[in-house]
Amino acid sequence: MIGREAVTAKRKQYFYPCTQHFYRNSPQLVRGSMQYVYDENGKEYTDFFAGVSVVACGHCNPAITERTIHQLQQLQHTTTVYLTQPNADLAERLAKVLPGNLRRTFFVNSGSEANEGAMLLARLHTGRKGFIALESGLHGRTNLTMSVTGLPMWRTDKYLDEDVTFIRRPYDPDLTPEQAAERSLEDLKKVLEEKGESIATMIAEPIQGNGGMIMPELSYFRSVKPLLEHFGVLLIADEIQTGFGRTGAMFAMEHFGVVPDMITMAKALGNGVPVAAFAAGDEIASSLNTPSASTFGGNPVSAATALAVLDYIESERLPERAQQLGARLKEGLWDLQRRYPERIADVRGTGLMLGMELRGGNAADAAAFTDDVLEEMKDRGYLIGKNGVGRNVLAFQPPLVIVEQDIDGMLGALAHILVGA
Structure with missing residues (x-):
């Protein structure tokens, strides 16, 4: 093991300059176990970010990794032009947990690809x-998904x-939320009235993650759906971050009592192994009928892992x-807000899937304070995320x-950190 300084030097030499990390003094993570990760010196950190909602079932969860390893030893890769059982079983299993009539699944590798x-x-x-x-949404880094991303920092393509x-x-x-x-x-009514006949779909995160943990008032999507239906416009629910139990429901759209026309999923479905998908009902899925495939989408290892993930989510009632x-966490954060309203x-x-927005004298001060809190919490053994339009929202997604x-x-x-701030 070469150590964090050498790893940092290699990153600077061989990575693109866009690749950054949160910390001034970043730990080198070498091992994980459920909700904990460990650096090269053996220091333990409690992970409150989960790789941005990815390892929902915990790092290196033996109930999942054992099945991943077993599949690796049996058959590692084919494409969908051949018959294998794991991806067929996974599609069947997803049909049972997806809402409404969403029973057709196309497997891909990442959330960006699923949204695309x-x-x-x-x-x-x-x-x-x-x-x-929606403004301030994040849907991916491919050209089309970047086009519907409303966060300026992620819209890097000029074309x-x-x-x-x-x-x-x-x-x-x-x-008020209402x-x-x-x-x-x-805004939606105006757009639909002006050009609804040219609109294919509206894409939205039920809860905006990178946008700052923004959850709409519960009637919002119940009002959105009939407006779209009147103009023949579809609704895509981007559940990349919110899916598979994180919000207290299997899919976050369940909180709103709405079945979207399509759901996209990734992240927690593989618990760290790349797997993603987009799902639709029979009628909509029938429109994707010319030959198509994803080289790695639904490969045996990813599919077997996802099946183990779904088993674990169900058995442990995640x-x-x-x-x-x-x-419990939200009540604790509210208590801190009552004690430190100036911060x-x-x-x-x-x-x-909770966020705490921090204050500063101005936007730059708030973002700098957020970075200071992340650094100190890391030193105390806790890894927390950050997001928001101004990058001043602490993200709690353990x-x-x-x-x-x-x-x-x-x-x-x-x-302790807020006391001294």
Whole structure:
């Protein structure tokens, strides 16, 4: 093992300059076990970010990795032009947990690819080209998914698809949730009235993760869906971060009581092994009917791993865990906000997908303070994420196997930092 300084030097020499990390003094992570990771010196960190909602079932969970290894030893790779059982079993299993009539699945490798595929399918099915997206959403780094991404820092391509209309998201700190939702709906109505016949789909995250843990008022998507249906526009729910139990439900759209036309999924489905998919009902799926394939999508190892993940989520009742432990974590964060209102602007989210927005004298100060908190929490043995339009929102997205003692310990460490801030 060469150590963190040498690894840092190699990254600087061989990686693209866009590849960065959160910390001024980043640990070199070498091992993981459930909700914990360890650096090269053996220091333990409690992971409250889970690789951005990926390892929901915990790092190197033996109930999952044993099945991954077994499949690796049997058959590592074929494409979908051959028959294998794991991906067929996985598609069948997903049909049982997906909402409504979403029973057809196309397997790919990443969330970006899943969203790209769903948007293509929307165009094929409707015969239309345009898209509607929410401001401050994040949907991927391919050209089309970047085009519907509303966060400026992720829109790096200067030549993005121009057939995208953004509407204001259902959130504004100066409005009530109901007022913000109504304003967004008015934007949507206007767009649909002006050019609804040219719009194929609206794509939206049920909860904006990178946008700052923004969860709309619960009636929002119940109002969105009939508006879209009136104009023949589809709804894609981007559940890349929110899917598979994180929010206290298997899929976050369940909180809103809405079945979208398509769902995209990735991250937690593979618990660290690359697997993603987009799902639709029979009618919409029938529009993707010319030969197509993904070289690695639904390969035997990824499929076997995802099946183990679904088994573990069910046997350990992880959505229920997320709901219960998320309530404990949120109450603790609210308590910190009550104690330190000059430093904490807001606490939001649901389940184990929570955000704490920090204050500063200005936007730059708030972002710098957020970085300082991340650094100190890391030194105290806790890894937390950050997101938000101004990069000043602490992101709490731990493995769903976290325990009460981990939550209480993290809250105590965070309180010590805020006292001295």
